[in-house]
Structures are given as structure tokens and as C-alpha cells.
Amino acid sequence: MRAQEITFLKLVQGEKQFQVPLYQRTYSWTRPQLQRLWDDLVDLVEQQLEGGSPASHFLGSVVLAPGQLQAGGVQRWLVVDGQQRLTTIMLAFTALRDHIRDSSVEGSARTADRIHRQYLVNEFLEGDEHFRLLPTQADRPSYGACVSHSPRSGGADNVGAAHRFFRGVLASGQEQYGEGWTTAVEIALRDLLSIVEITAERGDNVYRIFESINNTGVGLSQSDLLRNYVFMLLPGRGERVYEQLWLPMQQQLGPKNLELLVWLDLVVRGESKTKQTDIYRVQQQRLEPLAGNEEALEKEISELARRAELLRRILDPSLEPNEALRRRLRHLASWGGRIHYPIALHLLDLVDAGNAGADEAAEALGYVEGFLVRRMLCQASTQSLNRLFMSMPGDMERDRPPAEAVQRYLSSRRRGWPTDAEVAEAVRSKPFYWNGQAQQRAYVLQRLEESYGSAEPVDYGRAKLTVEHVLPQRPAQAWLDMLAEDSDDGQTPQELHDLLVHTLGNLTLSAENSKLSNHPFQRKQQILEASSLRMNQEIAATPRWGRKEILERADNLAARAVALWPGPEGEQHADSAEWSGWADLRAALIAMPTGTWTTYGDIAELIGSHPVPVGNFLATKAGVHGAYRVLTAAGRVSASFRWPSDEHGGNPLALLHAEGVPFDASGRARGSHRLTAEDLASLLGKEVPEVGSTNGSSESVAAGRSVQARAARFAELLRENRPDAADAILSFLHSWEELAPGCHLDYGKAAETSCFLMLRRDTASRAGAIWPFTLYPVFGTVEVVFQYMRSRPPFDDSGLRREFMSRLNAVPGVELAEAKLELRPSFPLEVLAGHPEDVHAALSWFVRQVTLHEPQDGHGE
Secondary structure, three states, X not given: OEEEEEEHHHHHOOOEEEEOOOOOOOOOOOHHHHHHHHHHHHHHHHHHHOOOOOOOEEEEEEEEEEEEEOOOOOEXXXXXXOHHHHHHHHHHHHHHHHHHHOOOOOXXXXXXXXXXXXXXXXXXXXXXXXXXXXXXXXXXXXXXXXXXXXXXXXXXXHHHHHHHXXXXXXXXXXXXXXXXXXXXHHHHHHHXXXXXXXXXXXXXXXXXXXXXXXXXXXXXXXXHHHHHHHHHOOOOOHHHHHHHHHHHHHHHHHHHHHHHHHHHHHHHOOOOOOOHHHHHHHHHHHHHHHOOOHHHHHHHHHHHHHHHHHHHHHHOHHHOOOHHXXXXXXXXHHHOOOOOHHHHHHHHHHHHOOOOOHHHHHHHHHHHHHHHHHHHHOOOOOOOHHHHHHHHHHHOOOOOOHHHHHHHHHOOHHHOOOOHHHHHHHHHHOOXXXXXXXXXXXXXHHHHHHOXXXXXXXXXXXXXXXXXXXXXXXXXXHHHHHHHOOOOOOOOHHHHHHHHXXXXXXXXXXXXXXXXXXXXXXXXXXXXXXXOOHHHHHHHOOOOOOHHHHHHHHHHHHHHHHHHOOOOHHHOOOOOOOOOHHHHHHHHHHHOOOXXXXXXXXXXXXXXXXXXXXXXXXXXOXXXXXXXXXXXXXXXXXOOOOOOOOOOOOOHHHHHHHHOOOEOOOOOEOHHHEOOHHHHHHHOOOOOOOOOOOOOOOXXXXXXXXXXXXXXXXHHHHHHHOOOOHHHHHHHHHHHHOOOOOEEEEEOOOOOOOEEEEEOOOOOOHHHOEOOEEEEOOOXXXXXXXXXXXXXXXXXXXXXXXXXXXXXXOOOOOOOOHHHOOOOOEEEXXXXXXXXXXXXXXXXXXXXXXXXXXXXXXXXX
16 A cells, blocks of 8 residues: 545546445545635635635545556546545535536636536546546435536435535535635635655455454543643653642543643634644644753743633632622523634633733623624524634733723624624524524523523523423414414414514513413413413513514514624614525525525525515515525416526426426415425524424423323323324324334423334433434324434435435325425324324334444444
8 A cells, every 4th residue: 555645636636536336335424524725725715815824734544456457548446445535525626616606706607617526527528537546336316416506416315415515514604704715615626735645566465454443542631732742842850840830730621621621722822823733743742842841841831730720710600709790700601612722722821821800801701602602593504613712812902901902802803792782683583593503502591591580590400391382383373363363464374473473572481381381372371370471471471462562572582682792893783785584685696506496585584584585585686596496385386486687598487397396287386395494494504403302402202291181182182182092092002112122102291292103212311312203193294204314314315314314205195395305394183093004114223224234242343
């Protein structure tokens, strides 16, 4: 074998083809892996745009074995290892090509064609040899569609999802960076990703090479490597320094937080671009000049130990002695995440050194919290926030008090700190229930409740409060009748419901979710009146609960929010010509898998608008990708639909049909291919709670009532709402429990007690389990949870998910669109009663696949 470090361009140039062999798994990268790679690429792009000369980024290795020389003179290489990286870069180039081709920049067609010929294909060959990369058979149709710019490109499998991911981030980056963006991205992909090409010789056993590469032992952590290096340089003082400084630090923080400390130490020193995989290398370079000076090295370890004490206060705010600072640290800890760690450590550093007061640091952290919460309320993108906060300690003005410096730094227009007016508008219209994470949504409502200043504060740790909709997610007819009184002309009560239901004005905290259910408002009033929360008592005192009342409460909560969370310096009002919601619209349309459609109302619900302005925007704004995929609620092309410029054209119905959307004889799109607002939010990476969840997360088993009590509640709801089918459905569920070891049932705790068909008992939460179905007894649906399967082996393989969908679609009454292979499509609950044997056969196959792919004892992965 021989190895060399090369760029992507050098890897692929010439008449070559890279073939992924059969023993390799299908393409499996999803959003987390794609986002990490993209973040690294953006770092390289930003350095170029700032006039710098960025160092290359190490992508990893690609192990190749020579294949047969093809008739056309093409050298075929078998990709023994690294196919995920190689496929990802190829898909990034397909997205870049399509992004450039769709732009209106002069010469874009030529540039797109050059990218296609230079990186993606062997120009003068046909058939399989035309493609520079030939994936496994299961991935070839989807990959081929992306390379060929087919109407079917960007499907619902992992290949299509990666193509759509890159289309989305390229469009977002174009808006942010403007001119020069696409050129810098191409250079980063082509020349700045460093790849170690390892080439096997003919006759080498390539499968053994594959096995050896993928069965390595556990390596040393970055902090382990640094410790070994430092104490190698301390032959005289090493034992004392280890016992007095390093060991106590290691014991107090633990391995993971010790590595976090060593990284944060670099960040606050100004090494803001250091990745956690490079900690050892950068620290080694910093300490290398001190080799031979044990006193100086001891001072460095002493400084690290001092910062360890400060980090402990960030991790556990109860350790902070100053009350104001302790409260701010506790608020940020409750908010969650680690994004604030660099600036928090920098501020505690200033206090510890006597260069700032604790109250000043507390005020500065208040601005950090205000920035984060206001952006969440306004659905601002979290992209680039990590880089922003990592750069903050080194980029802030040093000659100003810390609080002023933090506020000025975050108030820059391009950093997007929402003003009071923007917060008020967002609270009225944006679907808060899909904003941020479950922990953050609950935190916002908790802080708003605390703003009422109750005489007897609530113990939130013991209360087990969850987010509750006052206007229910699935309203009974009495609710819709009331909303009919508030609807605009041409607006149905259901459409008004969808625009209001997830906004902050309609949400509260409650420990009585199952009691509140979708009861009429009068019954909810009785329950909320008994609540100890002031906000619930305020709702209970309202005579009715419609549009006017929800918007009035939204205005009240917005006023409290802007008082709690401060805004930018001088309340700089954005003078942008375009509302931020239109960027969300563009992102949603790019994220749609080919073969799907949505409605003006779904888009309006997602972005916090109204169907009419959505339609006007699409009709007048040129260059909106996928505008023809937005139809009326009836699934028809709107009579008022117009292409906004001569550059576009064609029959929208014909375009959709070519992408795989089926239509009936009257020109109505098939409902099974429609993406709801919830589907669109999921595709954008938002956390969309299941209707049956209590805390906004499908990953945790609800505490509280016993499984037996929840099972009884599910059966009760089933008999109330599906009396003719209830016994047969319960019998079907019993057959699931007897299907195989590990098959069992679990139940949600929310108003509509849902039922989960679970597999694997030896897990503390659903995070480690797998389940095919969630049943909803009131709404009457069986949800097939492909969205959660795709992150759980073996169904992270899109081929297996597609096969499971195919088996279910063979059951009469089930129609699941392949375009929803990464979502949660559903079919009627009555199918379980009418065709139990057919569904049972599909589930038996599902269980068999899980069993076949589980690691054997002593042979874990």
C-alpha cells in the first residue's frame, strides 16, 4: 500500500471512476455529519472572502484498490474506505452546480456546465462509465438523478437529502455573503479539503483491509495526549505538579469536561478556529517553546487549573459566590447548550483577575441571554452562532466595560439581534412550538410566568410542568364553530386554527395535560383556574378563547419578553427590503423532496404569515426554487399562479408529474404526497414534537402515571372514538407483544394517549430503542416513524426503510409516498382491524431485520 496527501481535484482528475463495492453499506450521512463538514467548509470560505490564505482542512482518508481497466480507457478504482466522504463531496458539487445554474448571474450556465464536466462525469463516455463515482446499487438511481439534474433529483433517501441539504445551505450562504460566495465554495471543495489517498496493490485482500480499518481500538482523547506530552516535559517537577494540580482538576471535571476545558483555554486565548479534534496539536505548538523550562510549564498548568475552577461554576452555577452572576449562569444553564461557554469563561476570567466586577459580568451575560432568546422567539437561524461566540472573547472591544462591549458586539446588524418590534411581531405570528428545543420552550414560558411575581413561587423542579396548547392541536367541532366566528372571508376555521395553534399566545405550562385534552374551553377554564400559575389563572378568567384573545395574550407576553430579555444597542431597526420570513419560505421549498407538494396555508403556518401574502410573494419574486410545488388546499395549481419572469416557464402540473407527484383525472394532486407545515418544519431540522408527547421530545418515555394506567386510558379513548374497531385493534396490539422477544407497548402521557409499538426492552428511554408505529386513538391514525428510524440501525439504511414502506403499501388501505421516507406518514387506524394479518407480516419482517443486524455477544460494534 502507498499513501499520499492530495486535494479532491487531484483525486478525481483524469479518466477515472470510483466504484463502491457491494460489501460497503449504502450512503448513510445525515444532517449532523453534513452540518459538521459544512461548518468546516464555511470556515475556509470566510477566510478566502476576508482576503486570507486558509490552510487546508483534513477531510480524512480514502482507501482505493485497482479495478479493471475499462474498454474506454477509464481506470476503475474500488473504494475500500471513505465512500461516505467521497459521495458527500460529489453531492456537494451537484448542489453547487444546480445552485449556480438557477442563478441569474451572467455566465452561470457555462460555470454550471464546467463544474458538471470537471468533477462529476467522464465527459466522453456513456452508461455507467459516464459517472466518476458509481455508488452501491441501492444508491445509484438517486445518485444518478442528482448528477444528471433529473426532475427526480433530491428524493427522500439519504442521497437525495444530502443534495437538498447542500442546496439549502448554499442558498442561505448566498444571501449572507453575496458576491464571490460560489467561487469561494468551489475553491474550498476543490483545493482546500486535504485527503489522504491510500492505494492498495493488485492482489491485496481489499476486504481484509476494509476490516482492519474499521475495527480499531479506542484511541487516546485530546486531553490524554496533552497530559502525556506535558509530563514528558516535566521530568523533575512532574510528580508534584500531577498530584497538586492535574489530578485534582481531572477528578473534579471528569474526562469529557477536562477536554472541554483544554479547548476553551485555547478559545479564550484567541484561538477561536480551533476544532476539538485539533486541541492537542494547537496546545502542543503553544507549549513547545517552553520545553526545558519546567517553571514556566508549571505556571501554564496552574493557569489551566485556575480556569478549571471557573469552568466548574459555569457547569454548576451554585458554586458561584456572587448572587447576580450565579443567577445569570443558572439562567444560561437552564437555557441549555454550550454556546455561551467561551464568553462566560472570558467574563469570569476578567472578574477573577480583578479587571471587571461580578455585577458587570452578570449584566454582560444578560445581554448574551437576551440575544439567544430573542433570536429563538423570532425563529432566527442558529447557523454560524457557534463561530460567533467562539470569536467573541478575542473580537470584543477591550477598552470598554464588559457589558457595553458585549452589547455592542452582538448589536452589529449582520448578527441579527431582534428589536422589540420584531419580537412583538414574531410572538403574534410565528409557531413558537417548533422553535428551539423542548427545554428552551419550557424555559421561556417559565421565565414569563416568573415575571408575574407570584407571592408563592413555583418549584419547577418538582412540578413536572409541560407545554400545553389552550386551543387544542386537534380541535373538536365546538372549537371550530367558535373559530368560524373569527375567520376572515375565504378562510376556513381549520386554516385559522393552524395559524394560531402553535403561537406563544396559545401556549402555557401545565401538569394537567391529560385532563385538559381537547375539551371545550369552559372545561379547560375550570382546570386552569385551579392552577398555581398566574398565567393560567389569567387564561381561565377570559370568557372565550379565539383569535382576538390569543393575539391579546401574545401582545401581553411580548411586552414581558422584551422587558426580561434586553435587545440591541439603540434598538437598531432593520431596514432590509425583505421580511425574514421569506428566507424561511425559500429554505422550506429547497428542503422539499422531489415528488411532494404543499399548500399556501402550510407555508403561511410555517413562517408566521397568511396564505394571501405567500401567494403574492411567489407570484412576484423571481428565482424562488420550487414555487410551482405550492398548491391550493384542494391540491390544484392556483388559478392565479404566474411565473414571475420569462426565465421560468412550463406547465406546473407537468413539472410536478415529472417529479413523481400523482394527479387524479380532475387535476388534483394526491394527498399522500402533500407536506404539511409540520413536515416542512421537520425537513428544516426543527424539533417538531409528536402530538402525543408531553415535553416536546419523542425520545423520552413520559414519567408520572404508570404504564398500566396509560394503557387503560388508551383503550378508553379507542373505545370512545373507534367503537367498531377497538376490540380488533387491541387484539392486534396483543399480537405485537407476542411477535418476538423485546416486542412491547409503551404509551404517551399527553391529552391524546398514544401507543408505541416498541422493540428492545433493555433501554432506559426511546433514544436507544426502535419502534415502527405510533397509534393515535382520537385522530385515528397509525404513524410510521421513518423520521426516527433513519437514525437507528439497521433502518438508517434507506434501502431497508424503502422496503418496509413497500411491504406496508401492499396492505389494502395503506398509501405511503416514497417522498416521505424521512418523515412520519400515516394510514387509517382501521387498517389494523381490517387487515391485521397483512400488517403483521410487514412487522414480522421489520423485527427480523432488527434481529439480524443486532451485534452478537462479544462482537459488538
